[in-house]
Amino acid sequence: MGCNPVTFHNVTSNVFDCMKKKLEAAGLHVPSGNKGKISGHGVVVDFDWDGTEKLTITVKDKPFFVSCGTATGKIHDFVHQCGA
Incomplete structure (x- = not known):
């Protein structure tokens, strides 16, 4: 059962990298790259970062x-x- 997309603005490369590291430290699998699926603890999340400032x-x-x-x-x- 999915949820509506949420978009974050002002997500720089430093913020994006930090967020991915924190999610991995929390036990979630985060693939490399600007888009993909984060998974762990029964949760699956699609992410798409435009490479400059918008993360959905x-x-x-x-x-x-x-x-x-x-x-x-x-x-x-x-x-x-x-x-962010």
Whole structure:
């Protein structure tokens, strides 16, 4: 069960790299590159970064007991911890 896409702005390369490292440290698989699927802990998220400042994430799958707001909120936290 997926969620609506969420777009973040002002995501520089430093913010993007920081976010990916934090997600990996939290036990999620994050592929290299500017787009792909992040997975782990029962969650699958598509990400697409335009290489300059716009990052779009879409939660594609999550445990039934996790709301879309909670899933996207966690990603929002990672992005903001890295300075976006």
